[in-house]
Structure formats: C-alpha cells, structure tokens
Amino acid sequence: MTERKGYAGNGLVHVKNPHLDSMDEDVLYHLNLGTKTHNLPVMFGDVKFVCVGGSPNRMKAFAQFMHKELGLEGDGKDLKDICAGTDRYSMYKAGPVLSISHGMGVPSISIMLHELIKLLHHAKCRDVTIIRIGTSGGLGIDPGTVVITDIAVDSFFKARFEQVILDNIVVRSTELDKDLVEELLNCSKEIHYFPTLIGNTMCTYDFYEGQGRLDGALCSFSNEKKLEYLKRAYDAGVRNIEMESTVFAAICGLCGLKAAVVCVALLNRLEGDQIKAPHEVLVEYQQRPQHLISIFIKKRLGLYNQMELLDNAFFLNK
Structure with missing residues (x-):
C-alpha cells in the first residue's frame, strides 16, 4: 500500500x-x-x-x-x-x-x-513552508558543506518511508518540493564563505550500526564492508546521512506542506566515524543552515538587503 x-x-x-x-x-x-x-x-x-x-x-x-x-x-x-x-x-x-x-x-x-x-x-x-535545519554526516564532501536535500532515501537508497500501521506496512513517498529546493539553492549563491549543494539524504534508524559506524557498543562488520556500503550510497547520489528526513518528507507531503531539509555536514564519513572538530568550529558549522534559511525567509518577506552579507556579524563575530 x-x-x-x-x-x-x-x-x-x-x-x-x-x-x-x-x-x-x-x-x-x-x-x-x-x-x-x-x-x-x-x-x-x-x-x-x-x-x-x-x-x-x-x-x-x-x-x-x-x-x-x-x-x-x-x-x-x-x-x-x-x-x-x-x-x-x-x-x-x-x-x-x-x-x-x-x-x-x-x-x-x-x-x-x-x-x-x-x-x-x-x-x-x-x-506554510516547513524546513528542517540540522546537522549530518557528510559523504564525499568537506565538513562544513551545507546539503539541500533533493530526495530523502532509506538505507537501501530508495525514496520511501515505511510506516507500520496496525499490522500493515504502509509505504509513503519521500519527495520534497523541487521548486523550494531550487529557491534555497539560489539563496545560497548570496553566501560565499561556505559551500552549498543539492544531494540525496539518507535517513537511518540508528546513529551507530545503522550508519555503518565502527565505534559503537556493537559492530558486526569490517571497515572494508563499511566503506563499500558508503561508496555505494555515494554512487546512488547520497551526500549526507541523518535520522529524520524520510518521515519528515512523508508526513509533510501528505499534509500539503511545502517542505525542505537543509543540513550541514560535520564530517566526511568516508574519512572516519567520530566528530573531532573543535567545539567553536562545530558551533559555526551549525549556524550555516540558519544563515541560509534567514536569507530565504527575508527574501520571501521582501526584507532582504544584500549589503548585510558584508557583515555576517552574527555568525563570524558571535
């Protein structure tokens, strides 16, 4: 169904x-x-x-x-x-x-x-426009890169969300609004101090084994198996991994909400599992999606002033 x-x-x-x-x-x-x-x-x-x-x-x-x-x-x-x-x-x-x-x-x-x-x-x-802003693990991209989700996919790289309802498995679409994705990408062109791209986002049910990490309390696979899986994900268009995008896309779509997912990558998962960047660097990374969305909102409201980008005081001097 x-x-x-x-x-x-x-x-x-x-x-x-x-x-x-x-x-x-x-x-x-x-x-x-x-x-x-x-x-x-x-x-x-x-x-x-x-x-x-x-x-x-x-x-x-x-x-x-x-x-x-x-x-x-x-x-x-x-x-x-x-x-x-x-x-x-x-x-x-x-x-x-x-x-x-x-x-x-x-x-x-x-x-x-x-x-x-x-x-x-x-x-x-x-x-109403609804946007998830958050953090994620990047895949083949530099830490600090902001990913605007094209399609939310599951652990099999399929654009679907499976919801168990009573004793039935209901499959829901995870398509996001294409026009909103393009609008956000155009807004990102106003920002020059961090890269932004469009890519598929993989949503998992777990942070450790479910994302192929070797550093959890349990691990039943080798580093070689992990890298082979992550490279297949990359080849399928996945550029970041998080834990909410499929259900977010599914529910918002069914209820008529124009939705988008914008997440910053805290690390490149092809190079490791643990986040090692200093705290102050991570704080600045986490502000990047917020900066992009603020430009989007102000443009929608007719309040955007391009000269503000010469300052960036909130992000760079906070």
Whole structure:
C-alpha cells in the first residue's frame, strides 16, 4: 500500500484524519497545547515559516536570530518557550517564524510533526513552508558543506518511508518540493564563505550500526564492508546521512506542506566515524543552515538587503 502526497488548493494545512472533526477537544499533549486551553488561531494564525531541528538550544538561538533579522521589537533574549509545560519539545515564535525542536530520530520527530501539523490546522495557517535545519554526516564532501536535500532515501537508497500501521506496512513517498529546493539553492549563491549543494539524504534508524559506524557498543562488520556500503550510497547520489528526513518528507507531503531539509555536514564519513572538530568550529558549522534559511525567509518577506552579507556579524563575530 503506497500513499502519495497532496497539497490543499486553498493553502490550508491538510489533515488527513476524519476522526478529528468529531473530537470535542484536541489535546496536543507533547506540546502542552490544546484547542480548549489555548486560542490557537490568535497565537499562531500568522505563521508562514516553520523551522524544526533536533536541539532545543539551537532552535531557541535560531528564533532569537530571526527576531533580530526581522527587525522585531526588543532584543529577542526574552523569547518564551511556548512548550515550557513539557520537557519533550521546545517552541519559540519570532513574528511569522515558528522554531521548534524535534529531538533525535524518526519516532521523536514523528510525534512532534503530528501535533505541530494539527496545531497549524487548528490555527488556520495558510501557505506554510516547513524546513528542517540540522546537522549530518557528510559523504564525499568537506565538513562544513551545507546539503539541500533533493530526495530523502532509506538505507537501501530508495525514496520511501515505511510506516507500520496496525499490522500493515504502509509505504509513503519521500519527495520534497523541487521548486523550494531550487529557491534555497539560489539563496545560497548570496553566501560565499561556505559551500552549498543539492544531494540525496539518507535517513537511518540508528546513529551507530545503522550508519555503518565502527565505534559503537556493537559492530558486526569490517571497515572494508563499511566503506563499500558508503561508496555505494555515494554512487546512488547520497551526500549526507541523518535520522529524520524520510518521515519528515512523508508526513509533510501528505499534509500539503511545502517542505525542505537543509543540513550541514560535520564530517566526511568516508574519512572516519567520530566528530573531532573543535567545539567553536562545530558551533559555526551549525549556524550555516540558519544563515541560509534567514536569507530565504527575508527574501520571501521582501526584507532582504544584500549589503548585510558584508557583515555576517552574527555568525563570524558571535
């Protein structure tokens, strides 16, 4: 059984669940929000961009950065965690930009996406673009390279996400919006201090054995087998490896959200398994996708000033 994506023609977020209409209240438990306890249209109705990433601290920093970049009132340092009543996820809002953490791996981001998409639906948000920004292991590329995902693939290099529902395996498409990919690549041409490319992203269910690492608590294969597998992945178009992209692409596509994945490579997996770059280098790497997305958002809003690139103060002098 294969499910395909479908965009809602009116720009609304499309929820494919007939049971929601019969519910007296929808409690978004893991976000500490609900349709009776919160006025979701007032709180979130102006949201046009949703950016998600694994780390709560990173997504708070991104929200503060966007608050500054959009010229919003105040310094952004007092932004409140909208999900403060739970320790599962963190959420911050800077004007039309929502910044949310999703934890690590397919199950964690899946739970967040279900409740986030219902939130956008209840809030009657229109024409929302959602982007995952994060870190990844590169494949045949230099550390610090930013990869815009063309197609999210599984460990067999197939563009699919398999979801077990009851006792059935449902296969979902992992296609991402091609126009959005090209738009992001064009935005990257404004930035000259780090490389950006389009490539396939492989999503795994594990950080160690699932990604062919030799340094976990378990390992049943040789270095030669590992390199042979990773080279086959490279030949299949894979340029980075992470743990969320397939389910992200599948769920967003089915619910009518224009989605993209933009991740920086922290290392080249063909040269090793462990991340050895100094902390300050890794911090700067992690800011690169944020910088690209900030240009994208400001261009969409008509706020982009090319002269800002002569400064880059937030990234280079922070």
